Amino acid sequence: MTEPHQHLFDGAPRLHYLEWNSDAKQTLILLHGNSANAWWWEAVARAISRDFRIVALDQRGHGDSEWVQPPAYAPREYAQDLARFIEHDSQLHGRPIIVGHSMGGLSVLAYAAKHLDAARGAIVIDSAIVSSRGRDRYLRRLKSLPVVTYPDLETAKARYRLMPNEGEIAPEILGTVAEKSLARTDEGRWTLKFDRDSFFGGDGMNVVEALAAVTIPTLLVRAENSRIMTVEGLERAAIANPRAQAVTIPGAHHHVLLEMPAAVAQVIEDFARSLE
Amino acid sequence: MKQHRFKANGLLLNCVDYGGAGKPALLFVHGGSAHAHWWDFVAPAFIDDFHALAIDQRGHGESEWPADWAYGSRHYVADLDQVIDQWNFGPPILVGHSMGAHNVLVYAAAHADKLRGLVAIDSPPDYSEASVQFLRKYAERPGRRFDSLDEAVSNFKVLPRETLASKEILEHVARKTYRQVDDGKWIHKIDRRTMIREPLTMWESLHRVTCPALLIKIKKSPLLAIDQARKMVEAMPKGELAEIDDSYHHAMLDNPRGLIAAMKKFLDKLK
Numbered sequence: 001m002t003e004p005h006q007h008l009f010d011g012a013p014r015l016h017y018l019e020w021n022s023d024a025k026q027t028l029i030l031l032h033g034n035s036a037n038a039w040w041w042e043a044v045a046r047a048i049s050r051d052f053r054i055v056a057l058d059q060r061g062h063g064d065s066e067w068v069q070p071p072a073y074a075p076r077e078y079a080q081d082l083a084r085f086i087e088h089d090s091q092l093h094g095r096p097i098i099v100g101h102s103m104g105g106l107s108v109l110a111y112a113a114k115h116l117d118a119a120r121g122a123i124v125i126d127s128a129i130v131s132s133r134g135r136d137r138y139l140r141r142l143k144s145l146p147v148v149t150y151p152d153l154e155t156a157k158a159r160y161r162l163m164p165n166e167g168e169i170a171p172e173i174l175g176t177v178a179e180k181s182l183a184r185t186d187e188g189r190w191t192l193k194f195d196r197d198s199f200f201g202g203d204g205m206n207v208v209e210a211l212a213a214v215t216i217p218t219l220l221v222r223a224e225n226s227r228i229m230t231v232e233g234l235e236r237a238a239i240a241n242p243r244a245q246a247v248t249i250p251g252a253h254h255h256v257l258l259e260m261p262a263a264v265a266q267v268i269e270d271f272a273r274s275l276e
Numbered sequence: 277m278k279q280h281r282f283k284a285n286g287l288l289l290n291c292v293d294y295g296g297a298g299k300p301a302l303l304f305v306h307g308g309s310a311h312a313h314w315w316d317f318v319a320p321a322f323i324d325d326f327h328a329l330a331i332d333q334r335g336h337g338e339s340e341w342p343a344d345w346a347y348g349s350r351h352y353v354a355d356l357d358q359v360i361d362q363w364n365f366g367p368p369i370l371v372g373h374s375m376g377a378h379n380v381l382v383y384a385a386a387h388a389d390k391l392r393g394l395v396a397i398d399s400p401p402d403y404s405e406a407s408v409q410f411l412r413k414y415a416e417r418p419g420r421r422f423d424s425l426d427e428a429v430s431n432f433k434v435l436p437r438e439t440l441a442s443k444e445i446l447e448h449v450a451r452k453t454y455r456q457v458d459d460g461k462w463i464h465k466i467d468r469r470t471m472i473r474e475p476l477t478m479w480e481s482l483h484r485v486t487c488p489a490l491l492i493k494i495k496k497s498p499l500l501a502i503d504q505a506r507k508m509v510e511a512m513p514k515g516e517l518a519e520i521d522d523s524y525h526h527a528m529l530d531n532p533r534g535l536i537a538a539m540k541k542f543l544d545k546l547k
């Protein structure tokens with residue numbers, strides 16, 4: 001048996017997900033960020049206590065979940081998938097704790113703002129609460145990049161880069177993520193496994209408004225050296241939702257799931273236990 | 277602390293001796309980008325029952341560098357073999373962490389008859405081609421240069437980044453990590469070419485690790501999954517598993533007491 005278990009969740013779109021510790025009572029549902037996939041949580045999941053059942057979804061258009069035509073990749077649409085999953089997941093005992101990184105954090109907030117009591121708590125890791133002109137320019141530039149394909153898997157792996165490309169990540173962890181993030185195209189070349197139409201669909205959501213509507217216990221996790229969840233964003237969050245807690249992971253960059261997985265695991269676990 | 281110098285494959289290798297001469301040898305083997313003194317808070321706890329030693333592997337710490345790249349597990353293992361063959365400390369118990377654990381396991385798969393036992397700490401059974409590629413990118417970057425040892429020490433970091441180690445322990449290890457070069461600047465002692473490794477998989481060879489073998493899984497470390505660890509232990513004829521808590525990957529820095537306790541339980545049988 002190799003961990004984790006892989007499952008398909010039927011429906012439109014059909015979702016692929018990973019599951020660890022299937023017998024544990026309290027479920028944590030993890031949502032990855034833009035152009036990532038469920039495997040980005042593998043290192044975090046390994047470092048979380050076996051007292052928790054962990055489910056990491058490939059969000060629509062990502063990893064091994066179905067793509068959506070015409071493109072429908074706004075946070076509320078990812079949140080619909082999460083709602084469908086929570087409603088039908090037969091392994092769920094009680095309410096789950098939902099956790100999102102980057103764009104996945106926006107999915108979590110969009111869900112929690114609409115389904116007020118359906119989750120026990122929400123964790124948002126280094127998501128953009130407010131944007132800036134510089135960030136908007138950066139996103140526009142990324143969106144306009146052509147789809148790159150590589151002739152073979154080795155080249156594709158060697159060229160694999162994170163966006164933003166910052167922080168030092170253990171090669172064992174980055175290696176796994178690269179392997180799980182590449183797929184063969186119809187032409188037999190290799191490319192990243194996500195629908196380019198999903199690129200930054202979360203951009204434009206009013207995150208502050210969503211935060212204000214959330215009533216469940218919420219934790220905002222900032223990576224200290226990231227420019228995505230800014231101190232200014234946290235201030236706006238505190239005004240919108242004074243009940244939300246905030247914690248900073250020192251020395252971390254945006255891809256903190258890969259860079260400091262055990263520290264992220266600790267933050268998630270501590271918060272989950274505080275809700276027991 | 278006493279030091280030994282061993283010549284192995286033409287290279288002078290430094291070995292720290294913590295005491296306990298005459299007792300069964302217990303040789304600590306550090307991980308990638310580390311050095312013998314990473315064990316300073318663990319090794320001395322064993323000198324009542326063992327002759328505790330820690331080696332600087334080639335390219336690390338105070339040991340020499342090969343002229344051309346030679347930093348696969350096979351090269352470190354060839355060094356261990358020559359050191360153990362020439363010393364008069366008898367068949368040792370090897371203790372390896374991370375890359376050091378890979379080296380210890382590869383050595384044991386070839387020479388289990390020369391060992392009294394081994395301890396492997398938080399080491400996954402594979403080191404993939406992709407991992408090699410990403411580590412190579414770090415190797416290609418020039419090492420940082422610092423104006424003073426204090427500046428270097430205050431910038432000391434471990435990889436993976438997380439640590440629960442006390443300031444004192446980190447500073448102790450950091451002070452032994454850098455050296456001053458001709459222009460007065462301070463640099464890491466490591467040969468950066470050690471970050472160019474070779475892919476490795478151990479599933480095929482673990483059944484040949486026939487000596488008593490303890491695998492230590494660190495609960496909070498993501499590098500070795502618990503069911504991988506169980507499978508590795510099953511594959512080794514005399515394999516045992518221990519888990520320790522309150523630590524990330526670098527257990528000898530994060531939780532030396534927990535590591536010592538887990539090792540003692542196993543080593544008591546090999547005194």
